[in-house]
Amino acid sequence: MSGLELLTWARGPGLVLAVGICIFGVILRLIEILALGRQADLASPRQNSTGSGWRTIFTRSLPPPGMLRRAPLTYLGGYVFHIGMAIAVFFFVPHIELFRGLLGLRWPGLPNPLVDIASIAAIIALLALLVGRLVDPVKRLLTNAGDWLAWALTFVPLITGYSAYHHLFENYTLTLAVHIVSVELLLVLLPFSKLFHVFSLFIARWYNGEISGRKGVAS
Amino acid sequence: MSASLQRGVNAFKEVIDAPVAAFFASCVHCGLCAESCLFYTETGDPQYTPIHKLEPLRRVWQQEYTLLGRLAKLVGLAKPVTDAELAAWSPLVYDSCSMCGRCSMVCPVGNDITLMIRKMREGMAAAGHAPEGLVTATQRSIQSGSPAGVKWVTVQAQIKRMQKQFGIDIPVNLENADYLVLMSSWEILNYPEYLGSVGRILDNAGATWTLSEHAYEATNSGIQIGVSDLARELVGRIVKAAEDLKVKCVISPECGHAYTALRWEGPNLMGRRFGFEVKHILEVLDDLRRSGRLKLKGSIDKPLTYHDPCQISRRGGVHQQPRALLRQIAPQFREMSDPGVMNWCCGGGGGVSANERAEPLRTIAFKRKKAQIEKLGVNTVVTSCANCRVVIEEALEHYHMNIELLGLTELVAEHLAED
Ligand code: SF4
Numbered sequence: 001m002s003g004l005e006l007l008t009w010a011r012g013p014g015l016v017l018a019v020g021i022c023i024f025g026v027i028l029r030l031i032e033i034l035a036l037g038r039q040a041d042l043a044s045p046r047q048n049s050t051g052s053g054w055r056t057i058f059t060r061s062l063p064p065p066g067m068l069r070r071a072p073l074t075y076l077g078g079y080v081f082h083i084g085m086a087i088a089v090f091f092f093v094p095h096i097e098l099f100r101g102l103l104g105l106r107w108p109g110l111p112n113p114l115v116d117i118a119s120i121a122a123i124i125a126l127l128a129l130l131v132g133r134l135v136d137p138v139k140r141l142l143t144n145a146g147d148w149l150a151w152a153l154t155f156v157p158l159i160t161g162y163s164a165y166h167h168l169f170e171n172y173t174l175t176l177a178v179h180i181v182s183v184e185l186l187l188v189l190l191p192f193s194k195l196f197h198v199f200s201l202f203i204a205r206w207y208n209g210e211i212s213g214r215k216g217v218a219s
Numbered sequence: 220m221s222a223s224l225q226r227g228v229n230a231f232k233e234v235i236d237a238p239v240a241a242f243f244a245s246c247v248h249c250g251l252c253a254e255s256c257l258f259y260t261e262t263g264d265p266q267y268t269p270i271h272k273l274e275p276l277r278r279v280w281q282q283e284y285t286l287l288g289r290l291a292k293l294v295g296l297a298k299p300v301t302d303a304e305l306a307a308w309s310p311l312v313y314d315s316c317s318m319c320g321r322c323s324m325v326c327p328v329g330n331d332i333t334l335m336i337r338k339m340r341e342g343m344a345a346a347g348h349a350p351e352g353l354v355t356a357t358q359r360s361i362q363s364g365s366p367a368g369v370k371w372v373t374v375q376a377q378i379k380r381m382q383k384q385f386g387i388d389i390p391v392n393l394e395n396a397d398y399l400v401l402m403s404s405w406e407i408l409n410y411p412e413y414l415g416s417v418g419r420i421l422d423n424a425g426a427t428w429t430l431s432e433h434a435y436e437a438t439n440s441g442i443q444i445g446v447s448d449l450a451r452e453l454v455g456r457i458v459k460a461a462e463d464l465k466v467k468c469v470i471s472p473e474c475g476h477a478y479t480a481l482r483w484e485g486p487n488l489m490g491r492r493f494g495f496e497v498k499h500i501l502e503v504l505d506d507l508r509r510s511g512r513l514k515l516k517g518s519i520d521k522p523l524t525y526h527d528p529c530q531i532s533r534r535g536g537v538h539q540q541p542r543a544l545l546r547q548i549a550p551q552f553r554e555m556s557d558p559g560v561m562n563w564c565c566g567g568g569g570g571v572s573a574n575e576r577a578e579p580l581r582t583i584a585f586k587r588k589k590a591q592i593e594k595l596g597v598n599t600v601v602t603s604c605a606n607c608r609v610v611i612e613e614a615l616e617h618y619h620m621n622i623e624l625l626g627l628t629e630l631v632a633e634h635l636a637e638d
């Protein structure tokens with residue numbers, strides 16, 4: 001298969017397939033979680049609570065007091081990666097064009113040099129987090145094959161996207177094709193790996209905030 | 220699979236609900252929960268990472284409640300939970316977790332890890348892997364009504380002493396009172412002044428109150444060990460007494476887990492709402508203060524700080540009340556680091572203090588509190604949980620620290636403005 005053939009496949013049937021599996025997987029996993037249900041809490045909640053599920057969805061993005069100092073690499077690496085990745089995915093003009101084609105929605109992009117910096121920052125952050133995972137005894141204990149897979153699934157699209165944009169390889173078409181295929185792989189595996197946290201964390205945070213909020217604690 | 224292991228795994232399956240599934244599905248293995256847990260920060264031992272303590276429960280979730288996990292199990296690729304594994308996890312689930320709730324405030328994806336530990340203990344106890352000390356305490360609770368084996372005659376003797384010492388009348392089995400007063404074992408055995416203090420404060424406020432011969436003990440080791448049936452039995456005794464006596468409000472004593480057991484888990488264990496209110500003594504004191512019925516005079520003239528008991532503050536929502544009370548009687552009150560809902564545990568909650576096996580670890584974990592107190596440089600610490608008090612007192616002695624430890628209710632009673 002030539003680069004062009006791969007690109008054509010990736011832009012056509014490949015994309016449809018990947019998006020389809022991703023949507024199916026996300027719905028399946030959400031059902032898997034929510035169908036378990038939970039018992040109603042019969043303890044009467046406090047009336048004047050500052051906490052709530054909705055609040056925790058937002059506040060949990062910030063480090064609690066004292067934590068940034070205890071784990072600077074995890075927090076800073078995490079922020080830089082997530083923000084950089086979000087900018088690269090959602091604010092690169094060609095990506096916005098693609099979203100417009102798929103969803104019919106459009107929003108303003110950011111200038112390419114800015115997206116470029118964001119991507120480099122995300123790549124560096126991912127590498128730093130990888131090193132952190134290799135050396136920190138706690139992370140090593142928690143790490144399994146799924147973590148390496150999730151790391152690679154995120155890293156490859158970033159690096160291939162960056163290479164394509166800068167024409168780092170002679171065969172631009174092939175680079176672009178590999179970039180798109182790597183994104184499709186990411187989409188396919190997202191619901192079935194720890195990357196699913198991009199959806200489930202909203203549920204988790206909501207429950208956490210709601211459970212605490214009933215007791216009068218903003219968590 | 221042995222019968223007890225089967226019971227344990229079944230209990231695991233039963234406690235897994237939507238929140239638990241959302242939590243396990245969301246974990247990104249970032250390790251931040253370790254940094255929030257005193258059993259890790261004070262030992263540096265990665266096995267004390269909060270989410271790691273739940274590994275067997277996580278695998279049951281994965282193998283039973285996810286499609287991929289079930290497929291893996293079907294083709295024999297899943298690693299089943301074994302009895303040996305649960306035995307190995309017992310010290311992690313019981314000795315190195317005080318159910319303090321700090322990890323649940325920190326996890327970036329929002330996992331309520333503490334809630335899952337509580338749930339996991341149900342399976343551990345069912346599989347026969349609860350620690351000896353907790354098993355005995357729970358058995359004693361069921362037989363005698365108290366984990367320490369305190370009998371009604373002991374309480375009666377104490378009532379007599381307190382009536383004499385404080386010059387008050389202590390009503391027993393009085394119907395239609397405003398308040399039913401409970402105690403924890405520690406208050407009966409170590410801190411009898413609690414009862415006298417509450418009596419004086421309530422009398423002074425013009426409230427009616429009573430003790431019950433059938434429910435005087437609020438400690439609930441069923442919750443700590445993770446046997447809901449026993450927890451229900453223990454809560455049920457209090458509910459029955461309160462409803463028989465037709466009291467308006469039951470006062471949970473200066474004991475953290477008693478409050479969690481009665482106020483938050485109680486109605487769920489019983490499967491119904493109660494016909495009375497449940498309040499922690501600090502809530503009652505603060506209510507009285509705000510309505511002008513708690514008249515105080517004088518002040519304690521030395522620098523002091525407040526240790527937040529986890530179940531009362533972070534897991535119970537009572538963290539402003541002690542501060543409002545202290546500000547009135549202690550002008551030199553100062554906060555230690557991470558006050559209120561981000562407090563650090565004394566190390567002895569969640570049944571850890573009743574678990575002899577855990578003692579060396581608990582002493583190490585106390586180093587966190589030790590450092591906090593030393594940094595602040597005060598010599599007086601006030602708290603509102605008798606279990607915290609016992610744990611801290613033992614640790615202070617171990618570390619040769621010359622710190623005075625006070626119960627807040629007693630301190631308030633000492634500053635009552637008598638009419
Ligand atoms: S509840 Fe407290 S003691 Fe238990 S794992 Fe979490 S932080 Fe550690």
Ligand code: SF4
Pocket residue numbers: 142245246247248249250251252253270325326327328329330332
């Ligand atoms: S802090 Fe939360 S997401 Fe991170 S390892 Fe612990 S449980 Fe998992």
